[in-house]
Amino acid sequence: MxxxxxxxxxxxxxxxxxxxxxxxxxxxxxxxPGYPDSLALCVIDAIWSIGVRYAGVENVVERYRTSRQRAGGDPDRDGLPELLEHFERIGGPETFAAEVNNRQRVSTHSGAVLKAEAVYQAALGLTEAQVGTCEELRVAATGPHQAQVKNAWVDVPGQGSGISWRYLLMLVGLPGxxxxxxxxxxxxxxxxxxxxxxxxxxxxxxxxxxxxxxxxxxxxxxxxxxxxxxx
Structure with a gap:
């Protein structure tokens, strides 16, 4: 430790x-206030916010909102099942990056993955850890299995420092x-x-x-x- x-x-x-x-x-x-009812928006914001101007993050969030609303969804209540379904519907992380008009990567290192790919992997990892909504994350992040849930996040490319994990918890409404x-x-x-x-x-x-x-x-x-x- x-x-x-x-x-x-x-x-x-x-x-x-x-x-x-x-x-x-x-x-x-x-x-x-963050996004206390939309873990999808929390994940997108937390990963996209690292190392960039926040105005760019706001643009990504709004473009996701617009796309979901056009499809008849409610982005401000999207959990991870809805986010993953959206990825599958539009064709995956590459298409997601095009949809939000942002191909930023998780770092400047050669071979770094798109932030869109990191969002997808984070959604999969948290889902495997039995977390799909903000309320489930608030409970899991303060419960006996919090290390397992955190590991599902920091194992995602570019999230190893834990900074975006701390921010994710703030976005769902936990003080930090x-x-x-x-x-x-x-x-x-x-x-x-x-x-x-x-x-x-x-x-x-x-x-x-x-x-x-x-x-x-x-x-x-x-x-x-x-x-x-x-x-």
Missing amino acids: IRVDCAVADAERLAGYADEVLGPPTTWRPAP VKPDRWICRFVARALGRATIVPDTAACLVVESSNLMGVSPTSLDHEIWRYERGIR
């Missing part, structure tokens, strides 16, 4: 820095932190470090949120907004 360096003093320092630069939580913008480059940069600056590993950054944001009396998701979102210059 990888040791996560999450010292109380560091969490206190991060909480103080967040309070100084982000202002009181009453001024923060509420975090988006997505330790992407924006979050890591903020935490490293708060602690006066050059870099910080994602697991440590996530742990410190969670601990700091407890000290500040806010949810980890709220603090994560406000840090993201601050780092992206949206505030």
